[in-house]
Amino acid sequence: MNYPETVHYLFTRLPMYSRIGAAAYKGDLGNTIALCDILENPENRFKSIHIAGTNGKGSVSHMLAAILQCAGYRTGLYTSPHLHDFRERIKVDGKEITEDFVVDFVSHIQPHIDTIDPSFFEITVAMAFDYFANQEVDIAVIETGLGGRLDSTNVILPELSVITNIGYDHMHILGDTLEKIAAEKAGIIKRDIPVVIGEFREVTGPLFVRKAREKHAPIMFADRERSATNWSFEGQDMKIEVTIRHTDIKDYYTLDLAGLYQTKNLLTVLQAVQQLREKGWNIKDSALREGLAKTRALTGLHGRWERLHQHPTVIADVAHNEDGIRELIRQIEVTTFHQLHIVIGMVKDKDIRSVLHLLPQDAHYYFTQADIPRALPKEDLWAAAEDAGLQGKAYEDVNTALQEALGHAHKDDLILVCGSVFVVGEIDRGRL
Incomplete structure (x- = not known):
C-alpha cells in the first residue's frame, strides 16, 4: 500500500472514536501492551511527559514541546485528533512523521491486527512510540486521547505528569460528575513521579491530593503558585504579566497564541518547566521565552483562536x-x-x-x-x-x-x- 491507501486502511479498518464515538473506545490497556510487546517496547526507550485534562491539554503539549525544542532537546510530540493530515498527530522537532514510516509501520503490524483487534487510537499510539524510539528523541510530550486511567497512552512512565483542568466532557464514558471525571484523569499519576495540576477546584483538588499521596507523587497546583495579573493583544500575539503568588515578583511573557484562555495554560506550562528543571532538565530562560513566543511556528498548532x-x-x-x-x-x-x-x-x-x-x-x-x-x-x-x-x-x-x-x-x-x-x-x- 502507498500512503493514501495506508491511511484509508487505518480510517476504515479500525474503530475510530473521532468518527463513530464510544463504540471505538477500548476500556483497558491490553491491546496497547500487546502492540508494544510486538514492537519490543519502544515506550521504554525515551523519556516522556504525560498530559491529560478536559481542555487545554493540546495547547500545553505544544507549548512544552516548543520549549524543549528551543532548549536543544530532540523532542517528540503526540497529540490528537488531527485537523487535516493524519501525520499531524506524530511529530519530532515540529516535523511530521514521514509517509514512509507510516506505510512501513502498518505493513509490519498488519498481520497482528486480526488477532489483537486494536482501535485506530491504539495503533496510532503504538506508531508514535515506535517512531520516537526510532528517531532517538530525548523526550516526548504525550497527550492523552480520552480520560487517563484507561487511555492507551497510559503505559508510559513519564518524567512528569500534567493534568490541565477538569470539566464536563465525555460523560458517557468518564462519568457524570466532576469527581468521577477527575478520578479517571488522575489515573495518569504514577508512583514517585511529580504531577502538576493546572487548576485547583474545591470539588476535585482534594481527590488529586489524595491520589498523589497514595502514589507518593509530589503534587503542585499551578494556579496556586502564580497568577496572570495582566494581558494585552498585539495582532496574533499575546503579552501576559505573571505574578508569583504572595510576592511582588512579576514576569512578562509573549505567546503566539492569542486566546485569553492561554493565560491558564501558561501558568500550567511555567509550573511544569519548573518541575522539569528540578529534575535536571536544562531549560534556560531564553529557551522558555522563545518556545512560548514561537509555539505555533515551531509545532504547527492550529485552531486555537x-x-x-x-x-x-x-x-x-x-x-x-x-x-x-x-x-x-x-x-x-x-x-x-x-x-x-x-x-x-x-x-x-x-x-x-x-x-x-x-x-x-x-x-x-x-x-x-x-x-x-x-x-x-x-x-x-x-x-x-x-x-x-x-x-x-x-x-x-x-x-x-x-x-x-x-x-x-x-x-x-x-x-x-x-x-x-x-x-x-x-x-x-x-x-x-
Whole structure:
C-alpha cells in the first residue's frame, strides 16, 4: 500500500472514536501492551511527559514541546485528533512523521491486527512510540486521547505528569460528575513521579491530593503558585504579566497564541518547566521565552483562536464543550467588532443544550456539520438552537456556511467557526 491507501486502511479498518464515538473506545490497556510487546517496547526507550485534562491539554503539549525544542532537546510530540493530515498527530522537532514510516509501520503490524483487534487510537499510539524510539528523541510530550486511567497512552512512565483542568466532557464514558471525571484523569499519576495540576477546584483538588499521596507523587497546583495579573493583544500575539503568588515578583511573557484562555495554560506550562528543571532538565530562560513566543511556528498548532482572514475577521477555534465555550465567550467579550457571526457544528455525544445556552443571542448563526458519522445533523442542531433562542439557518457543510457568513459580513464584523475539531478541520483555507 502507498500512503493514501495506508491511511484509508487505518480510517476504515479500525474503530475510530473521532468518527463513530464510544463504540471505538477500548476500556483497558491490553491491546496497547500487546502492540508494544510486538514492537519490543519502544515506550521504554525515551523519556516522556504525560498530559491529560478536559481542555487545554493540546495547547500545553505544544507549548512544552516548543520549549524543549528551543532548549536543544530532540523532542517528540503526540497529540490528537488531527485537523487535516493524519501525520499531524506524530511529530519530532515540529516535523511530521514521514509517509514512509507510516506505510512501513502498518505493513509490519498488519498481520497482528486480526488477532489483537486494536482501535485506530491504539495503533496510532503504538506508531508514535515506535517512531520516537526510532528517531532517538530525548523526550516526548504525550497527550492523552480520552480520560487517563484507561487511555492507551497510559503505559508510559513519564518524567512528569500534567493534568490541565477538569470539566464536563465525555460523560458517557468518564462519568457524570466532576469527581468521577477527575478520578479517571488522575489515573495518569504514577508512583514517585511529580504531577502538576493546572487548576485547583474545591470539588476535585482534594481527590488529586489524595491520589498523589497514595502514589507518593509530589503534587503542585499551578494556579496556586502564580497568577496572570495582566494581558494585552498585539495582532496574533499575546503579552501576559505573571505574578508569583504572595510576592511582588512579576514576569512578562509573549505567546503566539492569542486566546485569553492561554493565560491558564501558561501558568500550567511555567509550573511544569519548573518541575522539569528540578529534575535536571536544562531549560534556560531564553529557551522558555522563545518556545512560548514561537509555539505555533515551531509545532504547527492550529485552531486555537486562530485568525484565518481579516476584514472581516475570521477566527477558527476548536472549543467544543461547556467549559471551552465559556472561555470562548470570555474572548468574544474582550474582542472589538461590529456584528458577530457564528458558524457552528457539533458531534452527537456532547452536551449540546448546555453549550447552546451559553452562546450570545444577538449573533447570526450558520448551523452545519462535519463529514463524519458522529456529527450531529445540522437540522437537529438548528432545532435545538432555536429552542435556546438562537437565530440562523442550516448549511450543508462548513465551507458553504462560511461563505454565506462572509457574504453577509461587514468588513468590521467577526466570524467565528467553532463547536467541533472536525468542523474546523474541514475549513478550506484556500477559499478565504
